[in-house]
Structure formats: C-alpha cells, structure tokens
Amino acid sequence: MSIPFDLWGQRGWAGMDVAGESHYVKEIRSLFGADLKKDDAELTITVRLVPDPKNRFDRNAVGVWAGSRQVGHLPRDEAARYAPVLTSMIAQGWEPQVSARVWASQWTGYDGSTELSASVRLDLAEPHMLVPANTPPKTPHRMLPVGGAIQVTGEEHHLDALSPWLRPEGQCWVHVTLHEVTEQLARSSRTVVEVRIDDARVGQLTPKMSGEVLPAIRHLADDGLTTGTRAIVKGNRIKAEVVLYVARAHELPDSWLTGSSTSTPPATPAERMAPQPVVIPAAASAPAVRQTHGPIPPPPQGIRFTVPPGWPQPPAGWYPPPGWRPDPTWPLEPDDWQWWVPFWDR
Known part of the structure; x- marks a missing residue:
C-alpha cells in the first residue's frame, strides 16, 4: 500500500498547466458538485501524479488523478522530465501528490445543451526539487511548519560538510536540525542557533534571526524533541549557501503548539522516512560541480x-x-x- 507524500517545493501557487482536460470534462465537472452554478468557479484540491509506462502513446506518460478520477496528464515534454523521479518514488512505496487549482466555466449552447470548459494547474517544483536529498533526523524530533526564508551564515567554514549535498542542478532540499548554542566572544557570550545537516554543523543564524526561532526550539526541547525544518543547499565546491524555509515562533498556530506537548508525537509518513534521493542526469552544458553518487x-x-x-x-x-x-x-x-x-x- 502506497503512503501519500506531499512533494516538496510547492510555493502556494499553481504554475504548471495540465494537458488533456477536454477528455475528462465529466470527471472535472463532478469535482464541483452543486457548487458549479455560476459562469466561473474554481477550487483547490490535492491530486496524485501517477506514471503510466504502459501508455501506448507515451511511455513517459504521467496521469493527474483527483481521488478515483483522472483529470488530465502532464504535457509530453514535462512528463519526460518528471517520470523518472515519480516512478522511483512509487517503487519505494510513496504516492506523490501536489496541490492543484481547478477552474471550470459552464454555459448553455445554441442547441440548449450544457457546455463546459475546464483547466487544471499544478503547484509543481522542478524534478530535482520534489524530494529531500536526505532522510529526516533519526532522533525524536518535530518539523517546524514551512515559512519564509532565513539565510544561514558561516557556511564558508563548513564546505566539507556541505559538499555531499551539492548537486549538478545547483540546489537541493534537505532536512536540517536547529540547536541552541552559546557562542563565546572576546568579552561576553551570546546565544545563537546552530544549523546541522545529518548532525554535522553547516553554519548558524545571526542573533536576530536566532531570536525568531529560539522560542520554538526551547518549546520542543522541554518535550525532549529536536527541532527540524526544511532548507535548500545551493552553490558549488567553492561557494555554498544554506537557506531555511521555516515559520517564525510568533507565526506558529496554537494547534501546532498543542500538538507538540507529548514527549514523542506521532511522526507523519514523510517524517518517518523520506524517499531516497533521485539522481537526475545533468545537461551536457551544465557547469562542472562535485560529482554525486547514486544510492x-x-x-x-x-x-x-x-x-x-x-x-x-x-x-x-x-x-x-x-x-x-x-x-x-x-x-x-x-x-x-x-x-x-x-x-x-x-
């Protein structure tokens, strides 16, 4: 049985057009139920991306499914880019899914029949940004919700620790953990947040940015949990950067704070185990970077x-x-x- 996995890299807006919606008008119409009474209607739903290697027209075909209804497929050129990653995920027992915007317009034709046009768009990142390049922390932890970008500092001192995460495409997602540390200065000390990938230090946050997440780190530490979040590693072997995408402490909803009160909260499937990274061959013209090996x-x-x-x-x-x-x-x-x-x- 496959486990649903929300693909990473979703930005909150649907930018990729789905193809073939005209062949699935009835299926799309059924998504709206009685709500499709006006000229235009739209809704946001979660859809599954299902490779269809036995498709007689395109062995890279990827269907877009809303529940038990197919509502379209990826355009042929896009399917060729995404099929290897999605197929690898499904082989590992994961069910890739993303947010989609569905639009429909209904009107009465000249002959009195009901006509409908529809479109579907996906919130889909580039293929190499769909899954994290590492697994979640193995210690008891909780992931902070995704939020705005926070730049990590001091990465130049940790290029050796960052080198395994440098990709031919120039960037990748990773799980990171955040840790409260005391930094000794010449005449004083200060508390900052240390950032680690697989328990290896890769930098820290400025005192100001540390203050944005320290309350959440301390809140989870009281429950014996490590703080995890998402980050992007980008760059090359001479210059690398780490950027966190994390909600600040004052942005955390009460439901999240209440949910973390247990000593070991149930992990989501994505937190228990992430799909193994999929190596996408770089284009011939891509700049040379440190090579990476497959799993x-x-x-x-x-x-x-x-x-x-x-x-x-x-x-x-x-x-x-x-x-x-x-x-x-x-x-x-x-x-x-x-x-x-x-x-x-x-």
Missing part, C-alpha cells in the same frame, strides 16, 4: 557487494552500512553497474 541498493540474499573500477576494494564480506556514502572523489559508477552479484561471479 547503494540493499543486499539481497546469497550474493555479494562489488565496487566499480577505480574504487578501493572492501574487505571480504563487507556490506555498506545504513547511510553509507561513497567518497565523492572516487570515479562515478557506470550507469548499468551491478552492485550485487552471485558469490561465484566477478
């Missing part, structure tokens, strides 16, 4: 792990532990490399 599949039974040419040979019987990543300085693996082979091969 290592888990070991099946009765076969052994093998490394690509140019990698150091691991000890006999060694398996990659959870979360292990190849050294970014090692050569990229061939596209068709078989990580696991029977004991008697190779």
Whole structure:
C-alpha cells in the first residue's frame, strides 16, 4: 500500500498547466458538485501524479488523478522530465501528490445543451526539487511548519560538510536540525542557533534571526524533541549557501503548539522516512560541480557487494552500512553497474 507524500517545493501557487482536460470534462465537472452554478468557479484540491509506462502513446506518460478520477496528464515534454523521479518514488512505496487549482466555466449552447470548459494547474517544483536529498533526523524530533526564508551564515567554514549535498542542478532540499548554542566572544557570550545537516554543523543564524526561532526550539526541547525544518543547499565546491524555509515562533498556530506537548508525537509518513534521493542526469552544458553518487541498493540474499573500477576494494564480506556514502572523489559508477552479484561471479 502506497503512503501519500506531499512533494516538496510547492510555493502556494499553481504554475504548471495540465494537458488533456477536454477528455475528462465529466470527471472535472463532478469535482464541483452543486457548487458549479455560476459562469466561473474554481477550487483547490490535492491530486496524485501517477506514471503510466504502459501508455501506448507515451511511455513517459504521467496521469493527474483527483481521488478515483483522472483529470488530465502532464504535457509530453514535462512528463519526460518528471517520470523518472515519480516512478522511483512509487517503487519505494510513496504516492506523490501536489496541490492543484481547478477552474471550470459552464454555459448553455445554441442547441440548449450544457457546455463546459475546464483547466487544471499544478503547484509543481522542478524534478530535482520534489524530494529531500536526505532522510529526516533519526532522533525524536518535530518539523517546524514551512515559512519564509532565513539565510544561514558561516557556511564558508563548513564546505566539507556541505559538499555531499551539492548537486549538478545547483540546489537541493534537505532536512536540517536547529540547536541552541552559546557562542563565546572576546568579552561576553551570546546565544545563537546552530544549523546541522545529518548532525554535522553547516553554519548558524545571526542573533536576530536566532531570536525568531529560539522560542520554538526551547518549546520542543522541554518535550525532549529536536527541532527540524526544511532548507535548500545551493552553490558549488567553492561557494555554498544554506537557506531555511521555516515559520517564525510568533507565526506558529496554537494547534501546532498543542500538538507538540507529548514527549514523542506521532511522526507523519514523510517524517518517518523520506524517499531516497533521485539522481537526475545533468545537461551536457551544465557547469562542472562535485560529482554525486547514486544510492547503494540493499543486499539481497546469497550474493555479494562489488565496487566499480577505480574504487578501493572492501574487505571480504563487507556490506555498506545504513547511510553509507561513497567518497565523492572516487570515479562515478557506470550507469548499468551491478552492485550485487552471485558469490561465484566477478
């Protein structure tokens, strides 16, 4: 059974046109029920993006579904870009979904029949910005709601920690955690917020910006929870930036504050485990950045792990532990490399 996953990168407005709505007029009309009485009507709904590799017209086809009703599909050129990411998510047991704006207009034709035109638009980010590049924190935590941008400072001192998150596309989403720390100055000290990715420091917030989130960090700390939020890492190996997208303490609704009162609040499916990052091949003209390796599949039974040419040979019987990543300085693996082979091969 698939678990619904709200794709990241949604900005609050629908900018991508869906194609083929004219073939699904009845399905779209049914979404409005009795509310479609005036000339124009619109609503915002959540839709699922479902790849359709058996489609006889386009093997990259991606259907747009509202519940049990298909209301269109991604345009052919867009489907080719999004299908690999969406297919990978579904293979991992996730059900990609996004917010959509549906518009409809109804009128009476010359022959007295009821006519309807409709359009659907999606709040859909670029393919490489749909899922985070890392999994959520493994310690008990709670994610702050998404909000405005806050720039992290001091990233230039942590390029080694940021290098695994630099992408050919120039940016990616990550889970980060926020921690209250005391910074020693020459004659005094001050409290600021330290920012970490997978428990590695990547910078901190200015004292002013720290004050915007410290009350929430302390509120969760009282319940024994770490504070998590979303961030974008962007740049290259000589200059990288981290930007948080987080609600300030004064913007948190009472419902969120009340929900965090337990010591270990139930995690959402997205917080329990995030889809594995999907590596999208960079265009030939893309600028050179530090290379990234694809995820290592888990070991099946009765076969052994093998490394690509140019990698150091691991000890006999060694398996990659959870979360292990190849050294970014090692050569990229061939596209068709078989990580696991029977004991008697190779």
